[in-house]
Amino acid sequence: MVMEGLSLSHLRELESESIYVIREVAAQFERPCLLFSGGKDSIVLTHLAKKGFWPAKIPFPLLHIDTGHNFIETIEYRDNLVKELGVQLLVGSVQQSIDQGRVVEETGYNASRNVLQTVTLLDTIETCKFDAAMGGARRDEEKARAKERFFSHRDEFGQWDPKNQRPELWNIFNGKKKMGEHFRVFPISNWTEMDVWQYILLENIPMPSLYFTHQREVFNRDGVWLAAAPFMKLRPGEKVEVRTVRCRTIGDISCTGLTLSTADSLEDIIAETAATRVTERGSRFDDKRSEAAMEDRKKEGYF
Amino acid sequence: MELLRFTTAGSVDDGKSTLIGRLLFDSKSIFEDQLEAVKRASIQKGSEYINLALLTDGLRAEREQGITIDVAYRYFATPKRKFIIADTPGHIQYTRNMVTGASTANVAIILVDVRNGVIDQTYRHTYIANLLGIPHIIVCINKMDLVDFSREAYEKIKEDFQEFATRLQLNDVRFIPISALKGDNVVEPSVHMTWYEQGTLRNILENIDITSDHNFIEPRFPVQYVVRPLTGEHHDYRGYAGRIAGGVFKKGDKVIVLPDRLTSTIRSIDTFQQQISRAYPPMSVSFTLEDDIDISRGDMIVGEKNPPEVGQEIRAMLCWFNPKPMQLNGKFILKHTTREVKAMVKEVIYKVNVNSLEEIKDGKTLVMNDIACVRLKTTKPIFYDPYKQNRITGSLILVDEATNETLAAGMIL
Numbered sequence: 166m167v168m169e170g171l172s173l174s175h176l177r178e179l180e181s182e183s184i185y186v187i188r189e190v191a192a193q194f195e196r197p198c199l200l201f202s203g204g205k206d207s208i209v210l211t212h213l214a215k216k217g218f219w220p221a222k223i224p225f226p227l228l229h230i231d232t233g234h235n236f237i238e239t240i241e242y243r244d245n246l247v248k249e250l251g252v253q254l255l256v257g258s259v260q261q262s263i264d265q266g267r268v269v270e271e272t273g274y275n276a277s278r279n280v281l282q283t284v285t286l287l288d289t290i291e292t293c294k295f296d297a298a299m300g301g302a303r304r305d306e307e308k309a310r311a312k313e314r315f316f317s318h319r320d321e322f323g324q325w326d327p328k329n330q331r332p333e334l335w336n337i338f339n340g341k342k343k344m345g346e347h348f349r350v351f352p353i354s355n356w357t358e359m360d361v362w363q364y365i366l367l368e369n370i371p372m373p374s375l376y377f378t379h380q381r382e383v384f385n386r387d388g389v390w391l392a393a394a395p396f397m398k399l400r401p402g403e404k405v406e407v408r409t410v411r412c413r414t415i416g417d418i419s420c421t422g423l424t425l426s427t428a429d430s431l432e433d434i435i436a437e438t439a440a441t442r443v444t445e446r447g448s449r450f451d452d453k454r455s456e457a458a459m460e461d462r463k464k465e466g467y468f
Numbered sequence: 469m470e471l472l473r474f475t476t477a478g479s480v481d482d483g484k485s486t487l488i489g490r491l492l493f494d495s496k497s498i499f500e501d502q503l504e505a506v507k508r509a510s511i512q513k514g515s516e517y518i519n520l521a522l523l524t525d526g527l528r529a530e531r532e533q534g535i536t537i538d539v540a541y542r543y544f545a546t547p548k549r550k551f552i553i554a555d556t557p558g559h560i561q562y563t564r565n566m567v568t569g570a571s572t573a574n575v576a577i578i579l580v581d582v583r584n585g586v587i588d589q590t591y592r593h594t595y596i597a598n599l600l601g602i603p604h605i606i607v608c609i610n611k612m613d614l615v616d617f618s619r620e621a622y623e624k625i626k627e628d629f630q631e632f633a634t635r636l637q638l639n640d641v642r643f644i645p646i647s648a649l650k651g652d653n654v655v656e657p658s659v660h661m662t663w664y665e666q667g668t669l670r671n672i673l674e675n676i677d678i679t680s681d682h683n684f685i686e687p688r689f690p691v692q693y694v695v696r697p698l699t700g701e702h703h704d705y706r707g708y709a710g711r712i713a714g715g716v717f718k719k720g721d722k723v724i725v726l727p728d729r730l731t732s733t734i735r736s737i738d739t740f741q742q743q744i745s746r747a748y749p750p751m752s753v754s755f756t757l758e759d760d761i762d763i764s765r766g767d768m769i770v771g772e773k774n775p776p777e778v779g780q781e782i783r784a785m786l787c788w789f790n791p792k793p794m795q796l797n798g799k800f801i802l803k804h805t806t807r808e809v810k811a812m813v814k815e816v817i818y819k820v821n822v823n824s825l826e827e828i829k830d831g832k833t834l835v836m837n838d839i840a841c842v843r844l845k846t847t848k849p850i851f852y853d854p855y856k857q858n859r860i861t862g863s864l865i866l867v868d869e870a871t872n873e874t875l876a877a878g879m880i881l
């Protein structure tokens with residue numbers, strides 16, 4: 166039986182699926198949190214949470230794992246958003262993990278705090294007794310992510326066992342766990358980069374200025390444009406210059422590759438996304454380490 | 469633009485990974501850096517052409533063994549539709565993955581190697597696709613290039629398949645002769661098989677009618693979460709949040725709330741900062757009701773007509789996923805829509821031999837990958853429909869009380 170007009174566009178169907186998953190988290194867990202990085206995926210995730218509980222406030226805190234190497238714009242955006250939503254913000258500090266000797270700062274030209282974040286994240290999850298942490302990871306981002314469940318079980322060491330995942334059928338999610346274990350939940354698993362931008366346009370979500378074209382001091386390393394910053398050591402031969410760039414993904418400064426671009430509206434960004442021939446992750450420094458870099462980090466407990 | 473979910477099934481080496489790689493590649497969904505990585509890996513493995521199958525190989529364990537061992541999800545879009553592929557492996561021992569991938573699919577693509585014809589695995593995959601209620605089946609007869617694109621070879625397989633299919637009452641089955649490797653009839657029409665005129669695989673995926681894949685007849689709304697702001701202007705707001713599982717709900721509709729069978733009227737259907745006049749699957753919304761009644765997660769709001777079954781004795785087809793065998797009268801947690809109850813399997817009515825479709829009557833236990841018709845008893849009632857009528861209110865999973873693992877999936881009869 167076909168009924169007129171009873172269909173949803175792909176964006177509305179994805180939205181509805183994600184809101185369903187977020188509400189399942191609020192219902193099945195005692196202390197969930199939402200991992201907020203300041204990037205577009207976690208911004209969309211937060212927007213979906215806002216919609217899913219309206220007119221009530223989002224019933225869980227945002228958790229930001231702060232490497233201390235953030236773009237100023239990210240922190241400003243984060244603080245404004247938290248104020249507007251009236252939610253609690255918790256910050257896990259990598260600098261503090263370093264100071265406490267939990268991790269050792271990498272040295273050398275490619276030093277990054279990206280890997281160190283895992284320890285800070287797991288420590289924060291443990292101290293705050295979070296039993297579920299929602300993240301904005303998407304399956305289309307990276308091949309190890311393609312096999313992630315919506316509800317991804319972590320043992321008491323925070324580790325992921327990709328070979329022993331629970332089957333996930335229909336929209337029945339099994340969030341049962343033992344003491345000390347937790348779940349990572351990925352409500353926007355089924356979204357692609359294009360879906361995210363189209364949705365941002367559809368919903369008119371304000372975005373950090375970093376995503377739009379601007380002038381910035383940058384330098385080129387192995388074909389990737391990186392932002393100049395006091396803690397970014399230059400190799401011999403590398404020089405800082407001003408370029409017209411924008412971010413395609415936003416992470417910590419040390420691993421965020423910038424794209425040369427003049428896109429200054431969401432429409433421009435969508436056109437650029439449609440035409441681009443490299444993956445988002447291709448412009449991230451953290452994934453270049455080896456073929457299985459992401460998978461290895463994920464097993465340890467990375468985002 | 470609509471969303472279409474499909475799953476792929478075939479035996480090892482039938483060309484599933486190549487086909488998916490081809491669909492992605494020809495839809496320009498492969499990025500240069502991904503292609504570069506695949507080229508590098510192909511050369512390393514001594515392959516003389518770019519092995520598109522490597523595009524879909526996910527985890528290291530699989531790369532090392534050279535096989536696909538878990539469900540992986542892929543995405544691509546054409547100007548007409550967005551597609552989600554649940555890529556599932558073909559090994560016998562991984563039936564559970566196929567069941568998982570099939571659970572949300574609109575379409576199943578079943579691959580047959582033209583040189584091998586219809587084999588036991590083909591029966592198994594088709595049976596599972598049908599059991600999981602996938603509305604549309606496309607049989608891709610692959611490697612046509614290896615039989616000189618022979619029409620007879622294709623027709624023979626089609627006939628064999630149809631003979632088997634009549635025993636299953638499939639609604640919508642289509643056949644396409646393809647070469648995943650060379651690209652014939654995947655995205656581009658084949659110049660070698662002009663005798664075939666029903667469209668390429670991508671063409672069919674873009675145009676297949678999926679609007680009636682949801683149930684729009686019996687209104688079902690499992691309550692997922694109760695929204696209570698308790699502050700300011702919304703102080704007395706009490707919204708029942710959930711996702712529509714069936715039928716169409718309209719503002720002003722008379723509804724029944726299960727399990728207490730209380731009646732009320734829908735005062736509003738809310739989404740963010742607005743009210744809408746009607747809601748249908750698969751929308752996530754919140755309802756407010758005219759009457760102040762006590763409703764919590766696990767309850768179900770349904771239409772006045774055609775209410776669901778309410779019961780504690782359920783017959784279901786069960787697919788067992790765990791290495792640990794099922795014992796009769798063992799206790800499980802049963803999850804069904806947003807409801808959770810305790811349950812026992814009281815009886816194995818018959819097991820299915822998925823290769824011959826025979827019913828075997830002597831079973832007392834189930835081992836991994838067994839499919840059986842069972843009788844379940846629950847400690848509290850659940851509100852359900854036959855799976856054939858509604859894939860959401862007709863499905864359930866069993867969870868181990870001790871290990872918390874998902875042990876089995878069930879389709880209610």
Ligand SMILES: Nc1nc2c(ncn2[C@@H]2O[C@H](COP(=O)(O)OP(=O)(O)O)[C@@H](O)[C@H]2O)c(=O)[nH]1
Nearest residue numbers: 479480481482483484485486521611647648649
């Ligand atoms: N000649 C030919 N070979 C194919 C075709 N499709 C796949 N193959 C080959 O069959 C082998 C198995 O393919 P693969 O995609 O890995 O199979 P899977 O195990 O089903 O994923 C590979 O060597 C492919 O190159 C085809 O249409 N024609």
